[in-house]
Amino acid sequence: MNNIEEKCKTKGVRLTDQRRIIAEVMSKATDHPDVDELHKRINKIDKKISIATVYRTVKLFEESGIVEKHDFKGGKARYEQAPDEHHDHLIDINSGEIVEFVDKEIEKLQNDVAKKLGYKLVDHKLELYGSKIKK
Amino acid sequence: MNNIEEKCKTKGVRLTDQRRIIAEVMSKATDHPDVDELHKRINKIDKKISIATVYRTVKLFEESGIVEKHDFKGGKARYEQAPDEHHDHLIDINSGEIVEFVDKEIEKLQNDVAKKLGYKLVDHKLELYGSKIKK
């Protein structure tokens, strides 16, 4: 059984054949696929799963805190399994490749800024866009 | 003459009656209006300016570096005049209010992170979402 399927059980999210397959595909993904790409991968396993179901499931998983949704530049939402440890993203503006990174120092400063402005930090989004340095 | 109109001249962006009015409205704005809101304000000055023109103009201004586009949560793009000094945003998750802030320390760390990963930082997006602390 895959990671996401397990989390569904833990969180009481009802499992169906379709959801199991969607969970499997998302668990395997090491990138940040959009719904269309997910649908393609899913259809290699089961041709009959509709894109509407993928949209509904991905939304359900997100609302249950099982996956994360990202709105990077480009118009289409992209998904990844909710990580154990929070990370941010650097997007290669030439290739579209995404690099994940963690920076505790930045995290801390964000909290400080929010507090200084009189707010409790609830969520944040940090995206870096860069181009590869050739050497 | 307003700020944005001036920048159009500097950058060689052709001016029309419509663009002058859109420039005026955007120059006056102290918030971060979406296209629909801009259109409403514009129509108070000239009822005949279509929303298609607002979309086209706002895009033109953005591509010319005269205004900035933001994709905050909510689905609709929001705009502000390109500031002299870069700043980031904190969005009040309850009221939708937006607070601008500058943090040199975070900026620097972002550059460091990118460099460490082998990238030249070209652009970045930092959005904080928070709720007001009552006292």
Added chain:
DNA sequence: ATAATTGCAAATGCTTTGCTTGTGA
């Protein structure tokens, strides 16, 4: 003069939804 701009409505692209049929616990 003439290349660019506008307004309108139609088209687009991503995402959601109503409805009927199918199904997991």
Added chain:
DNA sequence: TCACAAGCAAAGCATTTGCAATTAT
């Protein structure tokens, strides 16, 4: 059993675009 899920096609929403008429330089 029966509330919930899936499939399909239609609808929704923000944004873009083709085209004919208008305008800036």
